[in-house]
Amino acid sequence: MRNRTRGVVVVVAAAAAVAGIFALAGNSAVGQGPAYKTPRTPEGQPDLNGIWQAFNTANWDILDHPARQGPVLALGAAFSVPAGLGVVEGNEIPYQPAAATKKKENGEQWLKLDPEIKCYMPGVPRATYMPYPFQIVQTPSHILIAYEFAGASRTIYMNSKTQSPVDTWMGHSLGRWEGDTLVVDVTSLNDQTWFDRAGDFHSEALHVVERYTRVGPDTLRYEATIEDPKVFTRPWKMSMPLYRRLEKNAQLFEYKCVEFVEELMYGHLRKQPGK
Amino acid sequence: MNKKGYLAVVIGVALGAASVACLTPKAEGQRTAASKAKAARTVWGDPDLRGVWTGSSITPLERAEEFAGREFLTEAETAAVEERAARDRVDRPPRPGDPGTYNQIWFDPASKVVPTRRTSLIVDPPDGRLPFTEEGRRHQTRSSARYGVGPRDSWLDLDTGERCLTDGLPLYWTGYNNNYQIFQSRDYVVILAEMFRDRRIIPLDGRSHGNIPQWLGDSRGRWEGDTLVVETNGLRDDTWLDRKGSPMTDAATLTERFRRVNYGRLEIDVTVNDPKAYTRPWTVTLTQLIVLNTELLDYHCLDNEKDAKHLVGK
Numbered sequence: 001m002r003n004r005t006r007g008v009v010v011v012v013a014a015a016a017a018v019a020g021i022f023a024l025a026g027n028s029a030v031g032q033g034p035a036y037k038t039p040r041t042p043e044g045q046p047d048l049n050g051i052w053q054a055f056n057t058a059n060w061d062i063l064d065h066p067a068r069q070g071p072v073l074a075l076g077a078a079f080s081v082p083a084g085l086g087v088v089e090g091n092e093i094p095y096q097p098a099a100a101t102k103k104k105e106n107g108e109q110w111l112k113l114d115p116e117i118k119c120y121m122p123g124v125p126r127a128t129y130m131p132y133p134f135q136i137v138q139t140p141s142h143i144l145i146a147y148e149f150a151g152a153s154r155t156i157y158m159n160s161k162t163q164s165p166v167d168t169w170m171g172h173s174l175g176r177w178e179g180d181t182l183v184v185d186v187t188s189l190n191d192q193t194w195f196d197r198a199g200d201f202h203s204e205a206l207h208v209v210e211r212y213t214r215v216g217p218d219t220l221r222y223e224a225t226i227e228d229p230k231v232f233t234r235p236w237k238m239s240m241p242l243y244r245r246l247e248k249n250a251q252l253f254e255y256k257c258v259e260f261v262e263e264l265m266y267g268h269l270r271k272q273p274g275k
Numbered sequence: 276m277n278k279k280g281y282l283a284v285v286i287g288v289a290l291g292a293a294s295v296a297c298l299t300p301k302a303e304g305q306r307t308a309a310s311k312a313k314a315a316r317t318v319w320g321d322p323d324l325r326g327v328w329t330g331s332s333i334t335p336l337e338r339a340e341e342f343a344g345r346e347f348l349t350e351a352e353t354a355a356v357e358e359r360a361a362r363d364r365v366d367r368p369p370r371p372g373d374p375g376t377y378n379q380i381w382f383d384p385a386s387k388v389v390p391t392r393r394t395s396l397i398v399d400p401p402d403g404r405l406p407f408t409e410e411g412r413r414h415q416t417r418s419s420a421r422y423g424v425g426p427r428d429s430w431l432d433l434d435t436g437e438r439c440l441t442d443g444l445p446l447y448w449t450g451y452n453n454n455y456q457i458f459q460s461r462d463y464v465v466i467l468a469e470m471f472r473d474r475r476i477i478p479l480d481g482r483s484h485g486n487i488p489q490w491l492g493d494s495r496g497r498w499e500g501d502t503l504v505v506e507t508n509g510l511r512d513d514t515w516l517d518r519k520g521s522p523m524t525d526a527a528t529l530t531e532r533f534r535r536v537n538y539g540r541l542e543i544d545v546t547v548n549d550p551k552a553y554t555r556p557w558t559v560t561l562t563q564l565i566v567l568n569t570e571l572l573d574y575h576c577l578d579n580e581k582d583a584k585h586l587v588g589k
Binding site: 041042043049115118119120121135137138139142144146151152153155157162165166168169170192249251252253254256258259261262265266269270271 | 317318319325426428429430438439440441456458459460461462463465467471472473474476478482483485487489490491570571572573575577578580583584587588
């Protein structure tokens, strides 16, 4: 009896271990059947190189949202807002009360306040799900993420403890591999960027932990845990798939949007004829 | 306001946004050691160009009149030229009505001529001067006369650098934020400059050129032995290649040849063929030095723009 009990314990423990392994494997292979085996770069790291893009409406609103009229009457159906599923776990952003009010005001003054409209740097994580591709170029010590929007770039310093001397728009990114997942700790972000066009915002206390996992030949899973004790009551999480751009000769183009906002920002400074 | 004052304001557009001064290299000694070490290779066998580099020098693009007919400086001339440059880097009070400039500490001009002591970065044509076409010269004279002075009825009358867009190609000389980083994988070389965070993503996979015009053109790279050869076309028609307003047109093609001669030194020959602006192709040789113990900083010009109201419409 005694021995038998021990046997049961062993079996249960083994089953738990197997279940654990499956759970881990399942985590990195969402909806892909058997766990995907991530290929390696010539230098031996999990290979995330490529041109990727989110295909969702999170840049409009990271929460669930219905379709609605766009802000420019003349653009009618061409630039109205499509409905979309949110990317936030539980579909709730845990704002502190004052922050909830500010988010609402931001949303109401979107055209005036959204940094995207002025071609400012998109920040993290918003850069990931803007409707433009981005490219990952890997080396063992530095991983470059080149975003098409506004020509923003981020360098992820691998296995480094360096600190940024100042807060910046795109933050300071320290990366490490956890199995085949690239985990990026992003700090030193400034308080100027938003999460979406709905006015979701953060302070300079923002800390983002991103996880990039390749779950298929042409798919990445992206997760970001958001922490900002000045704005939110607890950490929260967003996740989404990212897809490879498969066009032959796909490439990132310049979207140096400065020239598209000069009239908006400096139009009033133009010398007026006759004045 | 004198020209220099305006120039200072203009540069300020960009500087105001710079996070902090660059993380400077620790010691020239390290660089000297680096220049003795062999250049590395990637695990797949190509020369490894990765690293943070700078091409900063006080050697001008075009040969100065005083050195006409002379390809190289003597040692004594080198010392005199470097001393003169150091003397010019002194803070002086602005003239009345002039908003003044930054303290020199904000600038990062080089203090030395190129190691070869060439009198110009241009190595061909032999006179070290840009071989302007008539139209190219007209463009340069007009741009140069207006730069820093105006009139600027709109932002379109500013240089693309003043507009926080780009300093265009080739982007290896500037007044500050001179560092750039080369990333390299088997299929791509990426050149990321601190200045404007300008970025060139260069495929090495043999694909053909596209036909979409861009500020920094459309570059394709290939290895010829240990030399990375990058061909670029598809430039926009309205860029300057220096602050004197020397034009670069949409007819331009560039051929760059990168050779890492040792761990610490990268030689780049750039040949510009732009028949709309220049009567013949011309070539510059750019010596790039590794910058150790540093990383690029974020630098965003538009996001902290303070000077448009002092320039546009004036």
